[in-house]
Amino acid sequence: MRILILGGDGYLGWPTAMRFSQGGHEVHVADNYFRRRAHDEAGTDTLTPIGPDLPTRAAAWREVTGREIGVTEGDLVEWDVVERLFRDFRPDAVVHYGEQPSAPYSMKSREHAVWTQTNNVVNTLNVLFAIRDLAPDCHLVKLGTMGEYGTPNIDIEEGFIEITHKGRSDTLPFPKLPGSLYHLSKVHDSHNIHFACRIWGIRATDLNQGVVYGIETEETALDPRLATRFDYDDVFGTALNRFCVQAVIGHPLTVYGRGGQTRGYLNIVDTLRCVELAVETPAEQGEMRVFNQFTEQFSVVELAEIVQKAGIEHGLDVEVTPIDNPRVEAEEHYYHATHRKLLDLGLEPHLLSETLVESMFATIEQHRERIVLDHILPRDRWRS
Amino acid sequence: MRILILGGDGYLGWPTAMRFSQGGHEVHVADNYFRRRAHDEAGTDTLTPIGPDLPTRAAAWREVTGREIGVTEGDLVEWDVVERLFRDFRPDAVVHYGEQPSAPYSMKSREHAVWTQTNNVVNTLNVLFAIRDLAPDCHLVKLGTMGEYGTPNIDIEEGFIEITHKGRSDTLPFPKLPGSLYHLSKVHDSHNIHFACRIWGIRATDLNQGVVYGIETEETALDPRLATRFDYDDVFGTALNRFCVQAVIGHPLTVYGRGGQTRGYLNIVDTLRCVELAVETPAEQGEMRVFNQFTEQFSVVELAEIVQKAGIEHGLDVEVTPIDNPRVEAEEHYYHATHRKLLDLGLEPHLLSETLVESMFATIEQHRERIVLDHILPRDRWRS
Numbered sequence: 001m002r003i004l005i006l007g008g009d010g011y012l013g014w015p016t017a018m019r020f021s022q023g024g025h026e027v028h029v030a031d032n033y034f035r036r037r038a039h040d041e042a043g044t045d046t047l048t049p050i051g052p053d054l055p056t057r058a059a060a061w062r063e064v065t066g067r068e069i070g071v072t073e074g075d076l077v078e079w080d081v082v083e084r085l086f087r088d089f090r091p092d093a094v095v096h097y098g099e100q101p102s103a104p105y106s107m108k109s110r111e112h113a114v115w116t117q118t119n120n121v122v123n124t125l126n127v128l129f130a131i132r133d134l135a136p137d138c139h140l141v142k143l144g145t146m147g148e149y150g151t152p153n154i155d156i157e158e159g160f161i162e163i164t165h166k167g168r169s170d171t172l173p174f175p176k177l178p179g180s181l182y183h184l185s186k187v188h189d190s191h192n193i194h195f196a197c198r199i200w201g202i203r204a205t206d207l208n209q210g211v212v213y214g215i216e217t218e219e220t221a222l223d224p225r226l227a228t229r230f231d232y233d234d235v236f237g238t239a240l241n242r243f244c245v246q247a248v249i250g251h252p253l254t255v256y257g258r259g260g261q262t263r264g265y266l267n268i269v270d271t272l273r274c275v276e277l278a279v280e281t282p283a284e285q286g287e288m289r290v291f292n293q294f295t296e297q298f299s300v301v302e303l304a305e306i307v308q309k310a311g312i313e314h315g316l317d318v319e320v321t322p323i324d325n326p327r328v329e330a331e332e333h334y335y336h337a338t339h340r341k342l343l344d345l346g347l348e349p350h351l352l353s354e355t356l357v358e359s360m361f362a363t364i365e366q367h368r369e370r371i372v373l374d375h376i377l378p379r380d381r382w383r384s
Numbered sequence: 385m386r387i388l389i390l391g392g393d394g395y396l397g398w399p400t401a402m403r404f405s406q407g408g409h410e411v412h413v414a415d416n417y418f419r420r421r422a423h424d425e426a427g428t429d430t431l432t433p434i435g436p437d438l439p440t441r442a443a444a445w446r447e448v449t450g451r452e453i454g455v456t457e458g459d460l461v462e463w464d465v466v467e468r469l470f471r472d473f474r475p476d477a478v479v480h481y482g483e484q485p486s487a488p489y490s491m492k493s494r495e496h497a498v499w500t501q502t503n504n505v506v507n508t509l510n511v512l513f514a515i516r517d518l519a520p521d522c523h524l525v526k527l528g529t530m531g532e533y534g535t536p537n538i539d540i541e542e543g544f545i546e547i548t549h550k551g552r553s554d555t556l557p558f559p560k561l562p563g564s565l566y567h568l569s570k571v572h573d574s575h576n577i578h579f580a581c582r583i584w585g586i587r588a589t590d591l592n593q594g595v596v597y598g599i600e601t602e603e604t605a606l607d608p609r610l611a612t613r614f615d616y617d618d619v620f621g622t623a624l625n626r627f628c629v630q631a632v633i634g635h636p637l638t639v640y641g642r643g644g645q646t647r648g649y650l651n652i653v654d655t656l657r658c659v660e661l662a663v664e665t666p667a668e669q670g671e672m673r674v675f676n677q678f679t680e681q682f683s684v685v686e687l688a689e690i691v692q693k694a695g696i697e698h699g700l701d702v703e704v705t706p707i708d709n710p711r712v713e714a715e716e717h718y719y720h721a722t723h724r725k726l727l728d729l730g731l732e733p734h735l736l737s738e739t740l741v742e743s744m745f746a747t748i749e750q751h752r753e754r755i756v757l758d759h760i761l762p763r764d765r766w767r768s
Contacts, residue, residue: 079494110463110513114506121505121572122498125565129494132768153554154547163538163547163559168718170537172559175547176575177582181509184579188505188572191560195568198561199712200768328583334552384516384584 003279004089005029006076006127007097008069009036009054011229012143012212012271016095018219018226019272020279021067028070028089029054030081034100034119035229035236044236044375046229047245047367048215060225076123086134093139093279096127099185103147103327104235106182107382113181120185121192128196139282140193140204141275146264146294146337148187148208150177151330156337159190159206159290179329180382190290197288204287205278210264210294212271213240214356215363228268230363233375240265240303242376244357247311247318248364249371256378257325259301260332264294264339267350277345292339295349310357326378387663388473389413390460390511391481392453393420393438395613396527396596396655400479402603402610403656404663405451412454412473413438414465418484418503419613419620428620428759430613431629431751432599444609460507470518477523477663480511483569487531487711488619490566491766497565504569505576512580523666524577524588525659530648530678530721532571532592534561535714540721543574543590543674563713564766574674581672588671589662594648594678596655597624598740599747612652614747617759623684624649626760627691628741631702632748633755637692640762641709643685644716648678648723651734661729676723679733694741710762 003020007013008029021027031054039045051057054071061069070089074081076098085091099120100106106116124142131138149156152175162171173194176187196202215230232241243253266274274293283289298306304320311318325331343349364371387404391397392413405411415438423429435441438455445453454473458465460482469475483504484490490500508526515522533540536559546555557578560571580586599614616625627637650658658677667673682690688704695702709715727733748755 110509113513114509117505117509117572117576118502121501125494125498125501129497136768152556154549154552154556157549161547161549161559163545165538165541165545168538172536172538172561175545175556175559177556178575178579181576181579184572184575187575188501188568191562191568191571192501192565195562195565199766382583384520 001092002026002090004085004091004094005097006094007031007099009033010097011231012268013097014057015217015220015228015268016272016275017069018061019217019276021061021069022065022219028072030072030074030076030085030098032075038105042235042375044233044372045370046231047364047370048227048230050227050229051225060223064223064226076126077119079126082126082130083134086130091135091138093141093282094127095141095275095279096124097143098123100182102236103180103182104380107180108380116182117185117188121188124189125192128192128202131202132196132200139279140202141278142189142193142204142206144186144190144206144208145183146208146210146292147183148176148178148190149174150179151333151335152177153334156292158292158338158341159208194288197286201286203283203285205283205289205291207274207278207291207293209271210266211238212266212268213238213352214268217269217272233372234378239300243304243307244360245364245371245376247307247316248361248368250317252319252321253304253307254321254323254377255300255304256323256327258331259304259322260299261329262297262299262333262335264292264297264337265352266293266295269350270295270347273347274342277342277347281345291341292337293342294339296351297335306352306354307357310354313354314358314361326381328382385476386410386474388469388475388478389481390478391415391483393417394481395615396652397481398441399601399604399612399652400656400659401453402445403601403660405445405453406449406603412456414456414458414460414469414482416459422489426619426759428617428756429754430615431748431754432611432614434611434613435609444607448607448610460510461503463510466510466514467518470514475519475522477525477666478511479525479659479663480508481527482507484566486620487564487566488764491564492764500566501569501572505572508573509576512576512586515586516580516584523663524586525662526573526577526588526590528570528574528590528592529567530592530594530676531567532560532562532574533558534563535717535719536561537718540676542676542722542725543592578672581670585670587667587669589667589673589675591658591662591675591677593655594650595622595624596650596652597622597736598652601653601656617756618762624687627688628744629748629755629760631691631695631700632745632752634701636703636705637688638705638707638761639684639688640707640711642715643688643706644683645713646681646683646717646719648676648681648721649736650677650679653734654679654731657731658726661726661731665729675725676721677726678723680735681719690736690738691741694738697738698742698745710765712766
């Protein structure tokens with residue numbers, strides 16, 4: 001298959017590209033290096049060293065495996081970039097990771113909020129119009145987020161819910177309570193994609209993904225030049241990555257507020273498998289499928305405890321300290337989200353274990369001198 | 385009260401401004417004349433002559449009533465325009481009509497779609513940040529649309545619905561099935577506003593308005609220079625306006641498809657009253673209220689029949705002809721939408737009658753020479 005990976009320079013984009021290339025597919029990646037620029041501006045960086053750009057990464061991939069990955073350096077907000085990608089590459093599937101992915105980034109200021117929503121909504125609209133006009137059979141596999149749902153007081157279903165009301169029923173989009181202006185951009189995308197499926201007959205799979213952890217895949221392990229990024233900073237890092245870095249440097253694990261915030265999590269290896277499963281069994285023409293893409297639920301306190309336990313095993317002295325929550329979110333809440341569809345397609349989960357956390361410690365220790373200490377704690381408060 | 389009307393040059397914006405001014409409030413209007421420019425580009429125009437710009441309209445208002453309406457000519461997508469409005473005028477309430485209001489316009493092309501969503505989403509984000517940072521007590525009264533809900537197979541509630549699911553319940557945003565890229569922009573706005581209320585404590589009322597008809601209000605009737613616009617063209621016109629024009633010029637009333645498309649409708653006089661009621665009884669800090677703002681439901685065929693009947697009374701020879709539907713929408717469907725909250729606040733509906741339609745005939749006959757014949761039928765098809 002001809003598979004286009006948008007955001008192919010990213011934490012998940014690059015490993016996804018290598019996986020499909022290794023599987024014998026024809027792969028093309030596109031990226032505008034937004035995250036690299038945002039890191040440069042903030043004075044932060046990925047902990048794991050990665051190639052300086054996509055051509056260099058693709059050259060290393062060719063050297064190691066003999067396989068080709070095509071590269072476009074460009075911005076998906078510009079229609080001629082998207083048009084050229086679809087005209088020249090004629091994808092059978094497009095895996096769309098190409099968005100501003102950080103909630104704290106979107107909450108920094110009005111400018112960051114407007115930029116995040118404009119960037120994400122417009123580039124997805126461009127992709128939808130490109131599919132409609134240039135590749136109507138192409139299957140859109142779009143990376144959404146479990147954060148679109150927020151934390152309702154009922155079980156979260158996969159995209160749609162059957163509602164019985166005043167004696168009638170209908171299956172309707174699951175109501176959304178997103179928790180940041182970034183998460184809102186994904187909600188906007190989901191509505192736009194659903195419309196495009198209904199009106200234009202586009203086929204799409206919206207992967208409402210949980211928080212991904214881990215950096216090792218079969219392909220990243222082949223050569224250090226094929227590594228993917230590891231973000232632990234206040235803007236692009238995840239709580240688990242931050243905790244692992246804090247454990248290694250002897251800093252208390254900083255839990256935001258009471259720490260009852262519960263979310264879905266999955267291993268990067270499972271992300272790649274989920275995307276593969278989605279691409280291999282495409283949605284029908286006109287269908288918008290939604291998969292809740294995670295394998296386990298944890299609260300922030302539970303994550304901290306796992307890291308603490310693994311740290312002690314590893315000979316580290318690890319404390320857990322709550323700090324004032326910079327976000328505005330429920331710190332204790334009901335959370336139960338369905339995630340059957342990917343299991344039904346054959347996903348075999350790799351669960352979070354202390355062994356995996358210890359392997360993350362090892363990577364962090366290896367690159368310890370690259371840690372930027374003053375960008376681990378939150379800098380922006382979401383309340384006005 | 386100090387009331388800021390965004391989109392104050394529009395069909396509803398200008399009459400709303402006059403109403404509040406007449407009521408003794410301090411009123412400021414802002415508009416970027418988007419609709420005038422779009423009409424110029426298309427070669428269409430309002431049937432009723434209106435003043436050439438807001439300063440001229442405000443001068444006529446001053447001459448007729450001795451009252452002042454402040455004017456800003458500017459684009460709400462530009463932050464400094466919005467910032468200056470809020471800093472200088474310090475509104476107690478902002479009535480936000482300032483968006484691209486046409487579904488067919490948004491469906492013309494990728495450029496029109498992207499522009500519509502960017503314009504509408506960004507200017508509402510700007511307003512939310514302005515309230516947060518410059519006028520935290522200001523009540524946002526935002527014009528949404530009944531079209532956000534689409535045509536689900538259950539009763540439509542006012543913004544939120546209590547869902548019982550797997551033994552638990554929660555009151556959640558009503559699921560949205562918007563029918564155009566314009567309607568989607570309003571769905572995006574609603575989600576952004578809800579977030580701003582939840583996270584920043586903003587107070588907002590989202591008026592999910594039906595289709596408005598009529599051009600006469602107490603204030604427009606004072607002087608011909610105070611008239612509001614009447615659009616009947618393929619892009620900005622409504623079905624009822626189109627039917628009235630067709631009846632007058634002896635053209636068959638063109639019903640799109642089977643004509644079972646049912647929507648909520650209300651008289652412009654009731655729109656003004658609803659906005660007044662919302663402003664007079666503001667939402668609580670942190671509350672996002674949603675009112676379904678319409679008084680009656682009609683199918684397109686029913687509207688055509690009302691116009692036909694009124695036409696015959698009026699001595700016109702009126703036929704009804706179905707044409708191929710340029711839109712993609714259910715042409716026969718269940719439709720029952722709750723609209724209690726404004727009635728509970730005291731709204732006394734003015735219902736659609738043949739007398740009102742006949743008064744519209746009279747206005748159309750008066751300006752008959754201004755009718756642009758070749759822009760009545762649809763030019764753009766929504767299916768790809």
